[in-house]
Amino acid sequence: MLTSRIRHVVAAALVAILVAAGSPAGAQEKSRMDIVLERGKLIVVTLTTVPPFAFNDDKGQLVGFDIDIARLVATALFKDPNKVEFVSVSAEGRWPAIESGRADMGVGGTTTYPDRAIRVGFTRPFIDSGISVLVSKKSGIKSLKDLDQDKYTIANLNNPQMADRAKRFFPRTKILTFDTPSAQFLAVRSGRANALQIDTPSAEYWAAQNKDEMEVLPGLLGASQNNGIFMKPGDFKWWQWLDTAVAEMRTGSWYPQYSEIYHKWFGKKPPPQKFYLQQ
Amino acid sequence: MIAVRGLQKSFGTARVLRGIDLDIADGEVVALIGRSGCGKTTLLRCINFLEEYDTGEIRLDGEELWYRTTPGGARRRVSEAEARRMRQQMGIVFQQYNLFPHMTVLDNVLLGPRFAQRVSVAEAEALGRRLLARVGLEAKMSGYPAQLSGGQQQRVAIARALAMRPKVLLLDEITSALDPELVGEVEDVIRSLLSDRIMMVLVTHALGFAREVAHRIAYLADGAIVELGSPADILDRPKDPSLKEFLRRVR
Amino acid sequence: MSFARWVAIYGPTYLTGLGWTAVTAVGAACGALIWGCVLLLIRLSTGRWGARGVDAYVQLFRNTPVLLPIYLIYFAFPMIGLPWPAVVCGGLALILQNGAYISEILRGSVNAIDRVQFDAARSIGLAPWSTFRKVVLPQVLVYSIPALGNQTVLLLKDTSLLSAISITELTMQAKLLTEQTGAAYEAFIVVALLYLLLVSGTEVFFRVAHRAVRWR
Numbered sequence: 001m002l003t004s005r006i007r008h009v010v011a012a013a014l015v016a017i018l019v020a021a022g023s024p025a026g027a028q029e030k031s032r033m034d035i036v037l038e039r040g041k042l043i044v045v046t047l048t049t050v051p052p053f054a055f056n057d058d059k060g061q062l063v064g065f066d067i068d069i070a071r072l073v074a075t076a077l078f079k080d081p082n083k084v085e086f087v088s089v090s091a092e093g094r095w096p097a098i099e100s101g102r103a104d105m106g107v108g109g110t111t112t113y114p115d116r117a118i119r120v121g122f123t124r125p126f127i128d129s130g131i132s133v134l135v136s137k138k139s140g141i142k143s144l145k146d147l148d149q150d151k152y153t154i155a156n157l158n159n160p161q162m163a164d165r166a167k168r169f170f171p172r173t174k175i176l177t178f179d180t181p182s183a184q185f186l187a188v189r190s191g192r193a194n195a196l197q198i199d200t201p202s203a204e205y206w207a208a209q210n211k212d213e214m215e216v217l218p219g220l221l222g223a224s225q226n227n228g229i230f231m232k233p234g235d236f237k238w239w240q241w242l243d244t245a246v247a248e249m250r251t252g253s254w255y256p257q258y259s260e261i262y263h264k265w266f267g268k269k270p271p272p273q274k275f276y277l278q279q
Numbered sequence: 280m281i282a283v284r285g286l287q288k289s290f291g292t293a294r295v296l297r298g299i300d301l302d303i304a305d306g307e308v309v310a311l312i313g314r315s316g317c318g319k320t321t322l323l324r325c326i327n328f329l330e331e332y333d334t335g336e337i338r339l340d341g342e343e344l345w346y347r348t349t350p351g352g353a354r355r356r357v358s359e360a361e362a363r364r365m366r367q368q369m370g371i372v373f374q375q376y377n378l379f380p381h382m383t384v385l386d387n388v389l390l391g392p393r394f395a396q397r398v399s400v401a402e403a404e405a406l407g408r409r410l411l412a413r414v415g416l417e418a419k420m421s422g423y424p425a426q427l428s429g430g431q432q433q434r435v436a437i438a439r440a441l442a443m444r445p446k447v448l449l450l451d452e453i454t455s456a457l458d459p460e461l462v463g464e465v466e467d468v469i470r471s472l473l474s475d476r477i478m479m480v481l482v483t484h485a486l487g488f489a490r491e492v493a494h495r496i497a498y499l500a501d502g503a504i505v506e507l508g509s510p511a512d513i514l515d516r517p518k519d520p521s522l523k524e525f526l527r528r529v530r
Numbered sequence: 531m532s533f534a535r536w537v538a539i540y541g542p543t544y545l546t547g548l549g550w551t552a553v554t555a556v557g558a559a560c561g562a563l564i565w566g567c568v569l570l571l572i573r574l575s576t577g578r579w580g581a582r583g584v585d586a587y588v589q590l591f592r593n594t595p596v597l598l599p600i601y602l603i604y605f606a607f608p609m610i611g612l613p614w615p616a617v618v619c620g621g622l623a624l625i626l627q628n629g630a631y632i633s634e635i636l637r638g639s640v641n642a643i644d645r646v647q648f649d650a651a652r653s654i655g656l657a658p659w660s661t662f663r664k665v666v667l668p669q670v671l672v673y674s675i676p677a678l679g680n681q682t683v684l685l686l687k688d689t690s691l692l693s694a695i696s697i698t699e700l701t702m703q704a705k706l707l708t709e710q711t712g713a714a715y716e717a718f719i720v721v722a723l724l725y726l727l728l729v730s731g732t733e734v735f736f737r738v739a740h741r742a743v744r745w746r
Binding site: 118120155158176180190 | 616706
């Protein structure tokens, strides 16, 4: 009896604290930019479940394209790719990590999306990718059109873009929704689902790892989606610097370093620095 | 009738029964008396096989109970089902009543007939009501044991034992745990059973009650029947020195 | 966006999640209770080897996180030709683990039964099965009500793990909304309050049940 009463009080207090923490920061707050420079180290929240963007390799090391991008940001700040500390969380832990100030910024296969941008700040995209469909070879599915039958099941991630796309491209296909890409992948592998949708680089990575069992269907699902660096919204100085850094990577002075990372993870050159420059 | 022959039992190295011979005729009431630890309760529990015994035999109306001797001479326990059937011919009432606390008074009485003897619900209920009326507790039928006094609980326990329509009733110090003012009501119930001419074996410390209801009294010491006779012989004209000593102490 | 406004917009979305959480929790709790009773019966009736088997089973499930059987049954069973639905797989995993705990709770309560009752049961010629059903089990269940209440609360919270196998219960619902809106605090505060409600309800249920027992 007593314990349950205490719990109600604690719960109420917790709600109050969290609501307060979730409310927008005061305008006079110090910029993250200055905090990071003073600290001499960048703190980055990331996932570990989205190869090849951010995942643990065979040795348990956190690696990936997004991880190298974060190191490039650290290099731009401190001339040292190792002046960065990674905080690994689950997908839904990304937002509180930056909202609470636990991390300065975040990466990890994170797609920009209008609903999200109300609560989260994004830089311009540092990579854009299509969404591909990975199928098990056993399924006999040869095209995106084949998949749209009620005898097939597709594994989604629990984000709204996945649900939107499934509804648009495969209205008849049954849907399973998972909270990690690895569970999505296991679903296809175990036969729970016949196909999954995921960023093209991830799909290609998995297909390469499982040549006998899986393949990527030709064609993409709709328009490409953008992955950006995300941060707490409202801190103009910090956002401006990060956005500039990304712009420099994709189109400016840091393009060579960016290209090197891109080639390392995707085995090809990135899109041209400027549309008018021939590669 | 019950015939006990050469009954022996040890707990480890302690010999608690050293060759008991005892006959109980139909309608006879036999009281077992003796110091605590003399083996009288163990004897009672051996008769309905709550305790196993080492050697000897027990017969009820000529049928050998609990053990069978194979043609090869090996002694084997009867099957569990067989033992259950045999046990249903005997009722036992314990010192601590041992009622089932989660069942109503009526359900306590019905349990045996319903689930051991597979009597129909209607028949079992009629029997239960009759027996509870007989022990004066019809009004408490739907109450729970915890709501009853010790004397009332013991009366329910007697009704429960009678519900099996036993040939013999074994009573194990049934008034020892009761407050003195509650002893009378339980003894009254036993008195009322005398007219049924049901066999009874009662282990007791209440010598006055034993004299009143028992046809014979057996005095046990160190696991053996030392003296057996009419109440007057045992209580008024004891021969054995240890019995004399026992009676002097009890009085 | 204020908290109240967020709840007004997205609150109704939680109803499905609430339904799945309630259905899986109630289903698994009933299943686990039955399985726990069966394990207890095996332990009490099959002698030394039966008891050892149950011990090994209990140890196995006590020392593994419940996510393991959930994943194993959901992802491995289709490979051996048993593609049961997610709810069945998740429910089964919860039943297998909680049944192990419940059998231990019940076993503890058997010791609370006065030994002399077994003498009484034997003396009226009751068979072991009838003794278990009419004498042991009713008392054991009643003595166990408070501990069973605690276990049910744990089970209720463990249903959140079913989000890993595509069941849209409360936690999955919160994850979906977080992914959609980025409003992790709001999404999870609502879920926390809903769990608190369910847990309090469960506790009240068991307390009332405990009080309703007349014979104690």
